[in-house]
Amino acid sequence: MESTVKKNSNTENNTTIKTTKKTSKKMKKFLSYAAFVGPALLFFIVIQIIPFFMGVYYSFTSWNGVSSAVEWIGFDNYKQIFTNDPKYYDSFEFTTKFMFAAVVISNIIGFTFALILNAALKTKNVLRTVFFLPNVIGGLLLGFIWQFIFVRGFSAVGDLTNIDFFQLPWLGDASTAFWGIVIVFAWQISGYMMVIYIAALQGIDTSLIEAAKIDGASLYQMITKIIIPLILPAFTICFFLTISMAFKIFDLNLSLTGGGPFNSTQSVAINIYQEAFTYNNYGVGSTKAIIFFIIVAVFTTVQVMVTKRKEVEA
The missing domain is CATH 1.20.5 (Single alpha-helices involved in coiled-coils or other helix-helix interfaces)
Incomplete structure (x- = not known):
C-alpha cells in the first residue's frame, strides 16, 4: 500500500x-x-x-476642427458630397486618370530596368543604386526640385535649342501639368518597382531561359511566354503598391502644382486637406476621407483578386 x-x-x-x-x-x-x-x-x-474610427465618428458630425462643440448631424455630410460637391468629383476624375497613367508607366519602366539589370552587367550594382535613389528623396523636396526643372531648366534648354518639348508650359497648362506629375511620380517610384521585379527575376530557373534560346524563341516570346507568367506574383505586388500610392498622391501634387492651374490637377488628398484644414470643415473632410478609403479599398481588393486569379491560370 x-x-x-x-x-x-x-x-x-x-x-x-x-x-x-x-x-x-x-x-x-x-x-x-x-x-x-x-x-x-x-x-x-x-x-x-x-484615428480611423475617430474619422468615422467625425464624418457624421458638423465640426470645424477647433472648437469643443461637436454637433451630430447623421448622414448630412454624405448627402452634401453626393449631391452638391462638383470639386470632389473633379478631383476624383483627375486622380483616377493619373492613377491609370502612373501605374502603367511606372511598371513598364520598373520592369524594363529589372530586365536590363538582371543581365550580367559590370555596372549593375551601381545602376541599381542610381535608379532606386529617387525613391529615397522625400516627395515635397522632389516636387520642388522638379518644379525648378520644369520652370527654369526646361525653359533654358528650350531657349537654347528651340525644341518644342522644352518650350511647353509644363506646370501652367492643365494637360501638360498632368503629364508633368505623372513623369515625376514614375521617375520616383519606378526604381522601387525595379527592385521587386529583380528579386522575382532572380528566382527564375535559368535552364528554362537557356532551353527557350536553344529552341529559337525570340526575346519577345521569352518575356511574354516564360518570364511574365513566372513572375506574376511580383506584378500583383507592384500593381497593388503603385495603385495605392497613385491614388493617395499628395506631397508631389502639392509641391509641383498645388492643384493648379484652376484646380485642374487637384488630387483627392489635396481636396480633403483643403476641406478640413483650409476651410475648417473637419466633418466634411472626414466624410470625404472615409468615402475615399472605401473606394481605394474596393479598387485594390478587386485588382489583387484579378491578378491572383491570373497567377493560378498561369
Missing part, C-alpha cells in the same frame, strides 16, 4: 512539474512575442486604428 501511494504521489509530482514547465515555456514565448510585436501593435493602434 505504501509503495503504491508513493508511486501515485511521484506520478502526480512529475505531472505537476511537467505542467509547470509547459506553462513557463508558454509564458516565455508569450513574453518574447509581446516584446517584439507589442510596441509595433501599440503604435499601429494609436496611429492608425484609433
Whole structure:
C-alpha cells in the first residue's frame, strides 16, 4: 500500500512539474512575442486604428476642427458630397486618370530596368543604386526640385535649342501639368518597382531561359511566354503598391502644382486637406476621407483578386 501511494504521489509530482514547465515555456514565448510585436501593435493602434474610427465618428458630425462643440448631424455630410460637391468629383476624375497613367508607366519602366539589370552587367550594382535613389528623396523636396526643372531648366534648354518639348508650359497648362506629375511620380517610384521585379527575376530557373534560346524563341516570346507568367506574383505586388500610392498622391501634387492651374490637377488628398484644414470643415473632410478609403479599398481588393486569379491560370 505504501509503495503504491508513493508511486501515485511521484506520478502526480512529475505531472505537476511537467505542467509547470509547459506553462513557463508558454509564458516565455508569450513574453518574447509581446516584446517584439507589442510596441509595433501599440503604435499601429494609436496611429492608425484609433484615428480611423475617430474619422468615422467625425464624418457624421458638423465640426470645424477647433472648437469643443461637436454637433451630430447623421448622414448630412454624405448627402452634401453626393449631391452638391462638383470639386470632389473633379478631383476624383483627375486622380483616377493619373492613377491609370502612373501605374502603367511606372511598371513598364520598373520592369524594363529589372530586365536590363538582371543581365550580367559590370555596372549593375551601381545602376541599381542610381535608379532606386529617387525613391529615397522625400516627395515635397522632389516636387520642388522638379518644379525648378520644369520652370527654369526646361525653359533654358528650350531657349537654347528651340525644341518644342522644352518650350511647353509644363506646370501652367492643365494637360501638360498632368503629364508633368505623372513623369515625376514614375521617375520616383519606378526604381522601387525595379527592385521587386529583380528579386522575382532572380528566382527564375535559368535552364528554362537557356532551353527557350536553344529552341529559337525570340526575346519577345521569352518575356511574354516564360518570364511574365513566372513572375506574376511580383506584378500583383507592384500593381497593388503603385495603385495605392497613385491614388493617395499628395506631397508631389502639392509641391509641383498645388492643384493648379484652376484646380485642374487637384488630387483627392489635396481636396480633403483643403476641406478640413483650409476651410475648417473637419466633418466634411472626414466624410470625404472615409468615402475615399472605401473606394481605394474596393479598387485594390478587386485588382489583387484579378491578378491572383491570373497567377493560378498561369
